[in-house]
Amino acid sequence: MMLGADRKRLTWVLAGLVTLVVVAVIGVVMARTGSDDRRTPTAATGGPSESPSPSPSPSPSPPPGADITGPLNLLLVGVDTRVSVPGWEPHADAVLVLHVPAGLSQAYLFSLPRDLVVDIPAYKPAGYPGGRTKLTHAMSYGSRVPGRPKRPDAAQGYELLRRTVSDYTGLRIDAGAVLTFGGFDELVDSLGGVDIRVDQRVVSRHRQPDGKHRKPGPGVGGYVGPQMVYEPGERHLNGWQALDYARQRYLPGGDYARQRHHQQLIRALIGKILDQDLARQPERVEQVVAALDDALLYVGGRRIVDFAYALGSLSPQAVTLVGLPGASVGRGNAYRGEELTAVGRRFLTQLRAGKADAFLADNPKLKVKS
Template structure:
């Protein structure tokens, strides 16, 4: 394999894998919930012993389904990490940070992204020895992952914890559960579904791939050679194409456009699963679960993933609302420092916490991501 290909594989930002957890929660929740409703026995009295119970015995209570006590609101944090596993001691960076807020009643959810370079206050974290500071959001993951006295083995769980605290303080949202993901399995998942139909809203030339799917050669001056190009319009994409398209950020709109494309891909995947009737096919369900299981580290705060999945099983396919939060670059003395969200984006958090998100989006329609 060429050196350029090895470099491209090692340095691929794994944030796109965050889509998988959203898929699991937003539509895989339906899949798991429906599967359980098919395979589990109907709720009823618990079977008794061989000796008949006295007639005065009280009947056993029906067994509630998983997650029966989960009513919302819920907030999920989905993190895609840039983990260069071939580099000893490499600290994970949060390459993609997504939050999904589910309304009370669990029928509608709002998905939004936070820029990886968002300038935030990261609190002190004694577990890693970090003293706190104001810097890019992506660094919360790496600063939190540090294990004093053991530079060779950073802790992804610690990194997630500090990132969760940082995001919670910035948005004012309590984070109920989340996941940190690597990439492996994403291509296989898309291909197992037969590809995905996606509306490409602008022409995108790939920095990393050739038209045949091979990685472009990487030199000291950058990538060279033929480029895969995604033309505007509805396209059918296979696994590597979908991933490659949604990872591009050196395009019109930059990282904000990449966030939009990732969200559009999420919705396309949700629709694909529901349109295929995947929830009624246990074998296909197991395919998805196996693929997801190899890419995800779940942090549930004491609640099982299956409980959240079952609780969200009644969410309709159109219940997932994509929200694009506008921002702009900030600097100091002419040097780029990071990103900041505009006041309308910060106001969205206020309305989201108050349960007025839908009314706010109706009066600010440009925040809705079109698909």
């Protein structure tokens, strides 16, 4: 399906995490139902069956992912692709890491700036020699296939991005989800919209109040016409509104504010899925899954259902949203990208050491309010 220009530069990772949660909820219910259904056979009269020497009951098989105890690190990537440009290489427009400590009872979700200046390692499959540049380029450089111009490979691009993120954070990445074009707004609409606390006034550059696209125009912003405005407060957003709200970064706080809004939407979507008890409504599950269709690329050594079962006990309240502060790199107009502040880098160190809670208690401003 051909999608509009406002699909670009959106964190499709929202739908990736939702996918994991949907499967997790279904898995937990399936496991419980399976346990309830393993009953002793009864005779036609309804009484217990008689057997002089009953055979021992077989041991129940462990559920998928029963051996996964953590810690886990899931890399969630939203890519900027443009269907109107043949051979357009995917750029990692949103890079989020979900860290689940041992025990799998809580999790931390944080974003890395798309313009974070990092060392990207050499990657032979793409013919990339390595270099120091913006994180967003790891996906595009890694997606290149020698001898096959204008036919990028998103899975190959993810692999170079995974290595880059792992090197930078010091975290082993266990699995990932790459979200490209697909049905983010259809997904939100299939859930009946989402409720979110808009934390600052957000003026859309791309949409009118009625949802129509603003017309291209000259000057700052590149668009003309009335603008959709999201005022602070508790708001109910439909699909196109959630899509539009999530992608705005020309506002106070810039891309860091946009990262915060991504995280808030993730938690809102998780809560919506759990509140609706989708696992007990097969027709609703099919509707939600259909909305994702071609949007999701899952990359992992284990099946997604294994991770889903393992994460089935997580609730939205157990996921701590963390905003890592950063600053621009460069002088004057010579902008090179972004770097995390000392506090942001220190969080990663404490996370690896299992001391994130204590560090966040000492640095409460890092916690993102939902």
